[in-house]
Each structure stands twice: as structure tokens, then as C-alpha cells.
Amino acid sequence: MTLINSLVAYKGKSARIADIVASKFELVFADGSSLKVREKDFRFIHPEFTQINDECPLADFAVLADFQEETLSLQEITEWLFDEFSAQTAWCTCLLVEDGLRFYWQKDLVFVRPTAQVESVQAKRDSEKRAAESLAHCVDNLAKNTFDEQDEPYLKEIARVALNQSKTAKILSHIGVENSPDSAYQLLLKIKYFAPSFNPYPARFDIPKDEEIAVEVPSIERVDLTHLSSYAIDNEGSDDADDAISIEGEKLWVHVADVANIVPSGSDLDEYAQQRGSNFYLPDAIIHMLPTSLTAASALGASDKSDALSFSFEFDGKNINNIEVMQSVISVTNTTYEKVDEMLQVNSNADLTKIKAIGEAHKKFRDSSGSINLHLPNVDVKFVDGKASVAPQASSSSRDLVAEMMVMAGRTMAQFTSDNLIPVPYALQDEGDFSEEFLAKKDTLTLSESFLAIKNFKRSATSVKPLLHYGLGLPAYLRVTSPMRRYYDLLAHQQIVNFIADKPMLPVSRVKEIIGTVNMALASVGRVSRFSDDHFKYVFLMQNPQWTGTGVVVDIRGDKALFMMPEIGMMTQIKFKNLPKLDEEMQLQVSRVSLVDKSANFKVV
Structure with a gap:
């Protein structure tokens, strides 16, 4: 059979074989173009070429039942x-x-x-068609900065990118937006899929959520200290006090919730806490x-x-x-900073007045030992009932009293654990690079002097060695007052409890390993807290788009002044022709x- 003038298919197009030379076939297409190809490159359709088209009569597919x-x-x-x-x-037929x-x-x-396979292929095609239509619908909506319920699957995909989960x-x-968390987040803000109040950072850093887990409290023998007047001083409305203070003659007591009794070293709850490292106190x-x-x-x-x-x-x-260290049972009076301030002002509580005096004496000792507190302004950021608030952190005699008692507890237990060779995670800070002139006026620094001094501090760290904590003015320091909230406090408690109960303690090598694990968790805690x-x-x-407040010049950088705004705890740079003074x-x-850039601009008014 001669193949010349046969109908063939070449890459989906119909063609006529016009000539055969050696092993090459000359194909002529409907538009008059021609091409020489090998026999394996085309498919034979019919021996007689005629002009054909893609308009086909109805096929009788019913007959296929007999040929599956x-x-x-x-x-x-x-x-x-x-x-x-x-x-x-x-x-x-070729087209089919x-x-x-x-x-x-x-x-x-x-x-x-077979019929089942045909149905499967058709179902897949129908699904792909619906997906294409759905995608086109969403693309069209996003071009108009809107969305509807049908777009939800695509918006969830975008949200996963925005939250660094994909x-x-x-x-x-399809819409020309970069596949990056910030670009995706900006888009979802723009179309109002994300409200400005939505905080993306816990999800971006894959912070574990709270879990409800039942706990059991083991019954152990305890020293009865219920005769002491023990005060847990906290913010109004707080119901999770983890420390209290007492005084008995010249003996000071700091009592801390005995979390280690419920969360022993190596338990499932211990692993749970290690993964988190600390409470996250976010505005919302x-x-x-x-x-x-x-x-x-x-x-x-x-x-x-x-x-x-x-x-004690x-x-x-x-x-x-x-x-002295003991597992005890105490009777606690829960009170607030405000109430204690009132008592201290009129000396109506002899215990608290005496504790305050001892705390002030200890603070004086630390000052003489080189402690430095720059007293830079801090703010509390809250988001409640749809409203954000930023306010300077409160300071008062009662807060100073509690803070110093916690420092004394940390110093005391650093001394106790060091003397008894208990492996624990000490907090340390090497000596800073401060001039004698600076140290002479450390208690009367201006805001700019305090700000510029930050770079002279050495970074704080955690170690199994009881080394200097320069900022606190202490030879060694151990965090022990918040085992419900901070893992290093819990680890210290576990080791101390095992020591006083004459039980095996974790070796130094294991404590070092835990420090490495927890430091990684705490890095996320710090970033998420700052970003939030x-x-x-x-x-x-x-x-508050018309917000106006005081800015204080804390540094000069070229033709720009760096301002600190103590009321809201923010910084900004502003360019000047005539620079202001520090x-x-x-x-x-x-x-x-800009929520996306995490930035704000300010102007002088």
C-alpha cells in the first residue's frame, strides 16, 4: 500500500503525505506549510486524504460496552x-x-x-474544571480586594504562607504576589481576611498551644509553717500567685509554689515544660x-x-x-500592690515594714557592689475587648519590695546550691565596659546616657557555674521564684527538692543538655513576645491615628535625631536641618x- 496522499496526524495536526524520499516523509499541512519527518514521528490515520475538520458526528459509545x-x-x-x-x-476517532x-x-x-475507569477519568476532569473555575473566581475577587465563602480554601493556603507554615x-x-510570609500577610490584611488585631507571630514561630492535662498532687511529709503570716503580693485580679514572703524575728522567708512536687524531673510534664521554656505573656x-x-x-x-x-x-x-530549705505547708494572705503601698505608707503592717527595710538594705549593698539599673522606661501592652492599650509600667514601694525579695531569694539559693554542689542553671552576666566616670554617676543618668550605656552591658547567659551577675551586683544568682512560669526556676526546684529529700539529682552533663534545649525555646519566647x-x-x-506624645532625644545619627517615646515604649528617627540636643x-x-513592616513614622508638632 502506498502511503502517498494518506491522512496522518503529526503533533495533533492533520497532514497529507506528499512525497517519500529515502526514509523521509514530506508532510503538507492545512495552512500549506510542509515538513520532512521520519515515519515514527507521525501516526497513520486513513489511506485516502481528504479535507477534514474537527466537527464530528455523534459517536455511538453504547457499543463500547462489548469491547471494554x-x-x-x-x-x-x-x-x-x-x-x-x-x-x-x-x-x-483519532481525536477521541x-x-x-x-x-x-x-x-x-x-x-x-472499562466503564469504571472512564467514570474515574471524567470525575477527575470535572474536579479539575471546578478547581480552575474556583481559582479564576478567587483571582477575580482578589483583584477587587474582596473575597467570599467560595474562596476560603485558597485563602487558607495564603494564610499558611503568611504564618510560615507553608x-x-x-x-x-497567579496574582503576582511573592510567596513570602510578609507578602501573604499584607494581602490578607488588605482584603480584610486578617483583622489588624490578629497576632500572627505565635503561629509563625510554631508556639505550642495550651493543653488541658489533669494533674495529681503527690502527698508528702511537709514542715508546717502555717503560723507565719505569709503575703502573696500581686496585681489586682491575679489568681496564680507563685511566691509569698514572711518574716520571723530576723529570719526572712520566701515561699514558692512547690511545682516540682507535681512535675518531677524526667516526667511527661517536665518534657512538656522544657519544650515551651517559659510562659508567653502576650498582649492578647x-x-x-x-x-x-x-x-x-x-x-x-x-x-x-x-x-x-x-x-529562710x-x-x-x-x-x-x-x-534553710524545706518543703512546707503555709497559710497565705493574697493581697495587691496597691493595698501593700497603703500599708507601707502608714506603717500599718509591722512585718511588711520590716521586710521593706531589709530589702532596702540589701539593695544598698548591691549598689555598693556595682549593680547597675538603667531605669529605661518599660510599658505594658494589652489588647482587651478589641482595644489596644499601651501604658508605662507601674512602679511603687510594694513592687520594689517584692522585686528585692525575689533577688534575695535568688542570691540565697545560688549560695545554697553552690555550697552543696547541686547542679543548677545559674544566671550570669560578665562585667560591663563602663568608665569610672559613668559608674560615679550611675544613679543620676539622663535618659540618653542610660540608652547609650546599653551597648556596654555584656549579654546575660545561663551556666552550671555560679559566676558573677554584674548587673545585679551579686557574686552568683539563681532564678527560683517562678517555677510555674519559667523552666529554669522549675529545674532549680527539681534539683533542690531531690537534694533535700536525699534523692538522685541530674548530673552536670544532663543539666548542660537541658540548658541547650531550653535556650532554643526561650529564643522563640523572646522573639514572639517582642514582635507581639x-x-x-x-x-x-x-x-489612635492622632496620637501625640513626648519624644526624648537619646542619640544623634548623622542628620537625624533618635527619639525615645517613654509613653509607648517606641523609638523613631527624624531628620533635622538644625539638630536638637541630647x-x-x-x-x-x-x-x-505599617503592621507588615512593623514600623511607624512620627513627625514633630
């Missing part, structure tokens, strides 16, 4: 479908095979798909290091009697003496806020 999973020639399947084998009907729904090629033969969302490429939420059920079981003052790990010691103006605070500061400014105050007003 059989292989037929193109001519045979054409005759069954169209009752004749012409160039046109053969071409129509190329379509792939009911048939597919097996070399030059045609395989007839690298790509297909639709972002608290993410707890331990299950919230543990708070109810161990918070001081939650019941008439509270389990505690109690430290005496202070002679310089040294900590006569340290900044986020809600910007939300506050968006909710510590000069000016009124600043917000002029631009």
Missing part, C-alpha cells in the same frame, strides 16, 4: 463508533483517542477503557509553660493551706546567713503605621 479492556485497530473502532471508515470519521477519556493508544492500536500558595503566583493572651490545671493545684492562696518550697535566711547588711508587643503597639497607633524633649505625632 480490548485492543482494536483505529479502523475497527471507527467503524463501530460511526458505521463507516472515512478520512473524516477516522480523524474523529487523543482526548483519553474512553481510549488510549497502545502503539498503533486503541485500548478501550512555603508556597499556588494562587499567589497567655500561653502557659505548664497546663493551666497545674495553676489551680499549686498557686499560693488557692486554698486555705498551700504547698510550698520555702527558703538572715541578712546582716552584707552576707546571707543561716539558710510591637504588633499591638502599632494596632494602638492605628486605633535629652531635649519634643512633641511627636504619629504619621504612618
Whole structure:
């Protein structure tokens, strides 16, 4: 059979064989173009070429029921479908095979798909069609900065990119938006899928959420200290006190919730806490290091009697003496900073007045030992009932009293653990690079001097060695007063409790390993806390677009002045022709806020 003037298919197009030279076939296409190809490059359709088109008669697919999973020639399947084998009907069969729904090629033969396979292929095509229509619908909506319920699957994909839970969302490429967390977040803010109040940072850093886990409190023998007047001083409304203070003659007591009794070293709850490292205090939420059920079981003052790990010691103006440590039961009076301030003002509580005097003496000792507190302004950022607030942190005699008692407890237990060779995670800070001139006026620094001194401090660290804590002015320091909230405090408690109970303690090598693990968790805690605070500061400014407040010049950088705004705990740079002086105050007003860039601009008013 001669192949000249036959109908063939080449890459989906019909063609006529015009000539054969050696092993090359000259194909002529409908548009008059020609091409020389090898025989394996085209498919034979019909021996007689005629002008054909893609408009095909209805095929009788019912006949295929008798040929499921059989292989037929193109001519045979054409005759069954169209009752004749012409160039046109053969071409129509070729198109059906190329379509792939009911048939597919097996070399030059045609395989007839079984009905179930046809239905599966059709279902897949229908699904892909719906997906394409849905994608086009969402793309169109996003171009109009809107969305509807149908777009939800695509918006969830974008949200996963915005929250750093996925690298790509297909639709972002379709609309020309970069597959990055900030770009995705900006888009979702723009279309109002994310409200400005939504905090993306816990999810971006994969912070574990709270879990409800039942806890049991083991019953152990405790020293009865209920005769002491023990005060847990906290903010109004707080119900999770983890420390209390007492005085008995010259003996000071610091009582701390005995969390280690519920969370022993190596337990499942211990691993749970290690992964978190610390409570997250965010403006819109608290993410707890331990299950919230543990708070109810161990918070001081939650019941008439509270389990505690109690430290007693005496202070002679310089040294900590006569340290005792015991697992105790105490009776706690829960009170507030405001109420204690009132008592201290009128000396109506002899215990608290005496504790305050001892705390002041200890602070004086630390000052003489080189402690440095720059007293830079700090703010509390809150988001409650849809409203962001930023306010300077409160300071008062009662807060100073509690803070110094906690420092004394940390100094005391650093001394106790060091003397008894208990492996624990000490907090340390090497000596800073401060001039004698600076140290001579460290208690009377201006705001700019305090700010510029930050760079002279060495970074604080955690070590199994009881080394200097320069900023506190102490030879060694151990965090021990917040085992419900900070893992290093809990680890210290576990080791101390095992020591006094004559049980095995973790070796130094294991404590070092834990420090490495917890430091990684705490790095996320720090970043998420900072980013979340900044986020809600910007939300506050968006909710108060005319905000005006005092800015203090704390540094000069070229032709720009760096301002600190103590009221909101923020910094900004402003360009000047005539630069202001350090510590000069000016009124600043917000002029631009960006949640995505985590930035705000201010102007002088």
C-alpha cells in the first residue's frame, strides 16, 4: 500500500503525505506549510486524504460496552463508533483517542477503557474544571480586594504562607504576589481576611498551644509553717500567685509554689515544660509553660493551706546567713500592690515594714557592689475587648519590695546550691565596659546616657557555674521564684527538692543538655513576645491615628535625631536641618503605621 496522499496526524495536526524520499516523509499541512519527518514521528490515520475538520458526528459509545479492556485497530473502532471508515470519521476517532477519556493508544492500536475507569477519568476532569473555575473566581475577587465563602480554601493556603507554615500558595503566583510570609500577610490584611488585631507571630514561630492535662498532687511529709503570716503580693485580679514572703524575728522567708512536687524531673510534664521554656505573656493572651490545671493545684492562696518550697535566711547588711530549705505547708494572705503601698505608707503592717527595710538594705549593698539599673522606661501592652492599650509600667514601694525579695531569694539559693554542689542553671552576666566616670554617676543618668550605656552591658547567659551577675551586683544568682512560669526556676526546684529529700539529682552533663534545649525555646519566647508587643503597639497607633506624645532625644545619627517615646515604649528617627540636643524633649505625632513592616513614622508638632 502506498502511503502517498494518506491522512496522518503529526503533533495533533492533520497532514497529507506528499512525497517519500529515502526514509523521509514530506508532510503538507492545512495552512500549506510542509515538513520532512521520519515515519515514527507521525501516526497513520486513513489511506485516502481528504479535507477534514474537527466537527464530528455523534459517536455511538453504547457499543463500547462489548469491547471494554480490548485492543482494536483505529479502523475497527471507527467503524463501530460511526458505521463507516472515512478520512473524516477516522480523524474523529483519532481525536477521541487523543482526548483519553474512553481510549488510549497502545502503539498503533486503541485500548478501550472499562466503564469504571472512564467514570474515574471524567470525575477527575470535572474536579479539575471546578478547581480552575474556583481559582479564576478567587483571582477575580482578589483583584477587587474582596473575597467570599467560595474562596476560603485558597485563602487558607495564603494564610499558611503568611504564618510560615507553608512555603508556597499556588494562587499567589497567579496574582503576582511573592510567596513570602510578609507578602501573604499584607494581602490578607488588605482584603480584610486578617483583622489588624490578629497576632500572627505565635503561629509563625510554631508556639505550642495550651493543653488541658489533669494533674495529681503527690502527698508528702511537709514542715508546717502555717503560723507565719505569709503575703502573696500581686496585681489586682491575679489568681496564680507563685511566691509569698514572711518574716520571723530576723529570719526572712520566701515561699514558692512547690511545682516540682507535681512535675518531677524526667516526667511527661517536665518534657512538656522544657519544650515551651517559659510562659508567653502576650498582649492578647497567655500561653502557659505548664497546663493551666497545674495553676489551680499549686498557686499560693488557692486554698486555705498551700504547698510550698520555702527558703529562710538572715541578712546582716552584707552576707546571707543561716539558710534553710524545706518543703512546707503555709497559710497565705493574697493581697495587691496597691493595698501593700497603703500599708507601707502608714506603717500599718509591722512585718511588711520590716521586710521593706531589709530589702532596702540589701539593695544598698548591691549598689555598693556595682549593680547597675538603667531605669529605661518599660510599658505594658494589652489588647482587651478589641482595644489596644499601651501604658508605662507601674512602679511603687510594694513592687520594689517584692522585686528585692525575689533577688534575695535568688542570691540565697545560688549560695545554697553552690555550697552543696547541686547542679543548677545559674544566671550570669560578665562585667560591663563602663568608665569610672559613668559608674560615679550611675544613679543620676539622663535618659540618653542610660540608652547609650546599653551597648556596654555584656549579654546575660545561663551556666552550671555560679559566676558573677554584674548587673545585679551579686557574686552568683539563681532564678527560683517562678517555677510555674519559667523552666529554669522549675529545674532549680527539681534539683533542690531531690537534694533535700536525699534523692538522685541530674548530673552536670544532663543539666548542660537541658540548658541547650531550653535556650532554643526561650529564643522563640523572646522573639514572639517582642514582635507581639510591637504588633499591638502599632494596632494602638492605628486605633489612635492622632496620637501625640513626648519624644526624648537619646542619640544623634548623622542628620537625624533618635527619639525615645517613654509613653509607648517606641523609638523613631527624624531628620533635622538644625539638630536638637541630647535629652531635649519634643512633641511627636504619629504619621504612618505599617503592621507588615512593623514600623511607624512620627513627625514633630
